[in-house]
Amino acid sequence: MQDDFRSIKIEKDKCQGRMACLRVCPTQAIRVRHKKATILKDRCIDCGECVRACPNKAILPQTSSFSDFSKFKYTVAIPSPDLYYQFGKDVLPSTILAGLKKIGFDDAHDVACPSEAVSIALQELLDSNNLPRPLISPFCPAIVRLIQVRYPNLLDNLVPIESPMEIAAREAKREKMEELGLKENEIGTIYLTPCPAKTVAIRNPPRKKHSFIDGAIPISEIYPTLLQALTHITPESEQEKQVRGIGLGWPIVGGQASSLKREDCLAIAGLNDVIRIFEEIENGKLKDIRYIECHTCPTACVGGSLNVENPYIARGKVLRLLEKYGSKPCQPREKIRELYQKKYFSLPGKIPASPAEPLDDDIQVAINKMKRKQEVYDLLPKIDCGACGAPTCMTFAEDVVKGNAAADDCVFVAIKKFESISSDLLETILKHSRKVRHNENLS
Amino acid sequence: MRMDKSYSQSFEITGNNFFDAGKAATEVKMILKQIGINSDIIRRVAIASYEAEMNVVMYAKRASMTIEISQEKIKIVVDDEGPGIQNIELAMKEGYSTATTEMREMGFGAGMGLPNIKRNADHLKIESEVGKGTKVEFVIELKESARGGSKER
Numbered sequence: 200m201q202d203d204f205r206s207i208k209i210e211k212d213k214c215q216g217r218m219a220c221l222r223v224c225p226t227q228a229i230r231v232r233h234k235k236a237t238i239l240k241d242r243c244i245d246c247g248e249c250v251r252a253c254p255n256k257a258i259l260p261q262t263s264s265f266s267d268f269s270k271f272k273y274t275v276a277i278p279s280p281d282l283y284y285q286f287g288k289d290v291l292p293s294t295i296l297a298g299l300k301k302i303g304f305d306d307a308h309d310v311a312c313p314s315e316a317v318s319i320a321l322q323e324l325l326d327s328n329n330l331p332r333p334l335i336s337p338f339c340p341a342i343v344r345l346i347q348v349r350y351p352n353l354l355d356n357l358v359p360i361e362s363p364m365e366i367a368a369r370e371a372k373r374e375k376m377e378e379l380g381l382k383e384n385e386i387g388t389i390y391l392t393p394c395p396a397k398t399v400a401i402r403n404p405p406r407k408k409h410s411f412i413d414g415a416i417p418i419s420e421i422y423p424t425l426l427q428a429l430t431h432i433t434p435e436s437e438q439e440k441q442v443r444g445i446g447l448g449w450p451i452v453g454g455q456a457s458s459l460k461r462e463d464c465l466a467i468a469g470l471n472d473v474i475r476i477f478e479e480i481e482n483g484k485l486k487d488i489r490y491i492e493c494h495t496c497p498t499a500c501v502g503g504s505l506n507v508e509n510p511y512i513a514r515g516k517v518l519r520l521l522e523k524y525g526s527k528p529c530q531p532r533e534k535i536r537e538l539y540q541k542k543y544f545s546l547p548g549k550i551p552a553s554p555a556e557p558l559d560d561d562i563q564v565a566i567n568k569m570k571r572k573q574e575v576y577d578l579l580p581k582i583d584c585g586a587c588g589a590p591t592c593m594t595f596a597e598d599v600v601k602g603n604a605a606a607d608d609c610v611f612v613a614i615k616k617f618e619s620i621s622s623d624l625l626e627t628i629l630k631h632s633r634k635v636r637h638n639e640n641l642s
Numbered sequence: 643m644r645m646d647k648s649y650s651q652s653f654e655i656t657g658n659n660f661f662d663a664g665k666a667a668t669e670v671k672m673i674l675k676q677i678g679i680n681s682d683i684i685r686r687v688a689i690a691s692y693e694a695e696m697n698v699v700m701y702a703k704r705a706s707m708t709i710e711i712s713q714e715k716i717k718i719v720v721d722d723e724g725p726g727i728q729n730i731e732l733a734m735k736e737g738y739s740t741a742t743t744e745m746r747e748m749g750f751g752a753g754m755g756l757p758n759i760k761r762n763a764d765h766l767k768i769e770s771e772v773g774k775g776t777k778v779e780f781v782i783e784l785k786e787s788a789r790g791g792s793k794e795r
């Protein structure tokens with residue numbers, strides 16, 4: 200059921216089976232069979248690495264297009280704050296928000312300010328006791344998915360707080376309903392996304408029924424039009440109208456953790472490092488840490504696969520903007536505290552586990568298959584060449600015992616088989632020719 | 643010939659190798675996840691095998707960790723070459739530790755390792771010979787509900 204929400208689709212016509220995706224997928228979710236890549240849905244976490252890697256641009260995230268929004272009377276763009284860092288160093292967020300109105304949205308709603316609000320809500324939350332330790336940030340949807348698939352034990356560690364993008368969309372709808380007398384379903388909120396993972400979180404939010412966001416468009420898609428529009432905008436000169444606050448730092452590694460102003464928080468980016476930390480938490484370690492900010496992308500969201508700017512350059516811009524506008528809060532802390540008390544930020548629902556398929560549903564059969572898997576693996580060259588269409592010899596052995604591949608799909612196994620057949624054959628031929636010669640001699 | 647109904651695999655652990663510390667426990671978890679053992683059991687095995695592995699890293703020279711899993715139970719044996727434990731009863735006490743200051747600075751040595759193994763396992767057996775080594779063996783039983791990471795699948 201959940202699979203319908205997965206974001207990544209491969210266009211079979213464009214795919215030439217070039218294997219780039221096979222090598223980058225961090226969860227070994229891709230196989231190349233009959234020269235076409237396929238995704239094992241129970242393992243994919245929507246990280247977007249394969250989208251980035253495909254030389255044929257055959258792997259695409261499922262996103263919306265502008266025409267999908269014609270049904271709304273009023274549209275509001277909800278740009279991920281990464282958008283602020285995609286343009287020249289002097290282009291300020293206020294200019295970008297104005298640009299979005301120029302290219303066809305009726306309005307644009309900033310997400311940095313709600314990010315600041317969430318930082319304050321997190322500060323409040325971390326002051327309370329009786330919470331699992333360490334808490335894990337839930338704002339990278341690919342991380343949430345990784346936990347559902349591989350670390351169900353850590354589901355309770357995910358912070359039960361609404362994400363800044365949802366808060367922005369909820370506020371945008373509320374404001375416009377009041378201001379324009381529109382119904383909620385007449386206002387379309389459109390997220391401008393840095394990655395495929397966020398689009399999945401919008402279509403299938405893990406803790407609730409519906410998102411406040413109605414669709415998502417990749418930042419890379421609106422980039423050219425927006426870039427053009429920006430040249431015609433006179434920058435906002437009033438300091439007071441600039442986007443400000445610690446929320447501006449959220450798109451980079453450490454942005455969340457440092458906004459919490461405590462020493463027992465960590466920031467981790469890149470799936471391999473995140474996995475190492477999750478293994479430790481599962482082993483009962485890191486109880487002295489209160490909060491871990493986790494990102495799938497090694498440079499956090501400025502490095503999302505649907506962004507345009509080089510993530511390190513974007514990071515530089517974040518730091519510059521933070522220095523200039525980061526210390527002035529965008530809303531009174533007291534107001535946020537009050538909202539927190541009223542549970543404005545809380546997300547009570549439970550996130551379901553969704554573990555990758557085991558070798559078998561019957562435990563004894565699974566144990567037998569595990570043994571068989573080891574036997575198959577012992578036959579393999581262990582060089583992870585990928586020629587069989589599986590990313591590693593180990594995953595190939597697993598495919599074989601699950602019945603999804605044949606051992607001699609491995610060229611090395613096939614060659615060995617061929618060698619033994621041909622040496623048998625050679626022996627038979629020699630034997631017969633000897634016999635024939637012997638008979639000839641007799642006659 | 644009787645078909646062996648269990649699966650077993652061994653992993654090497656090297657003393658003082660803090661870089662690889664935790665790898666054996668990770669491998670064990672990977673096996674259990676593939677077999678489809680439920681997450682509660684996995685958490686118990688994880689904590690117990692990690693503590694046993696860390697004790698080798700901290701106090702012994704080398705060891706093998708062997709996991710044997712059948713439909714009924716998971717058995718883990720950590721057999722090390724090392725100094726051995728003089729007084730097992732004392733070592734089992736919560737808070738008892740001979741960890742060095744350096745180890746404590748790295749966040750180890752709370753003296754909770756062996757007690758945590760005991761808490762998470764259904765059976766625990768420790769044999770030790772001073773000057774030779776220690777063998778820590780524990781079992782976690784798999785009852786009816788052991789299978790399946792979740793009902794939601």
Ligand SMILES: Nc1ncnc2c1ncn2[C@@H]1O[C@H](COP(=O)(O)OP(=O)(O)O)[C@@H](O)[C@H]1O
Pocket residue numbers: 693697698700701702722724725726727733734738739740741750751752753754755756757776
């Ligand atoms: N494999 C081992 N070899 C030698 N000594 C050990 C071993 N495992 C535990 N010990 C001894 O038992 C003590 C208690 O172990 P444990 O409960 O794990 O606490 P900790 O590791 O924090 O000291 C250790 O400090 C050590 O002296």
Ligand code: SF4
Pocket residue numbers: 207223224225226227228229238242243244245246247248249250
């Ligand atoms: S989106 Fe990520 S997890 Fe999914 S198939 Fe692509 S690389 Fe693998």
Ligand code: SF4
Pocket residue numbers: 246338339340341342393394395396397494495496499500501502503504
């Ligand atoms: S780190 Fe940010 S950009 Fe990357 S997948 Fe997660 S949410 Fe998306």
Ligand SMILES: [Mg+2]
Pocket residue numbers: 693696697751754755756
């Ligand atoms: Mg210990």
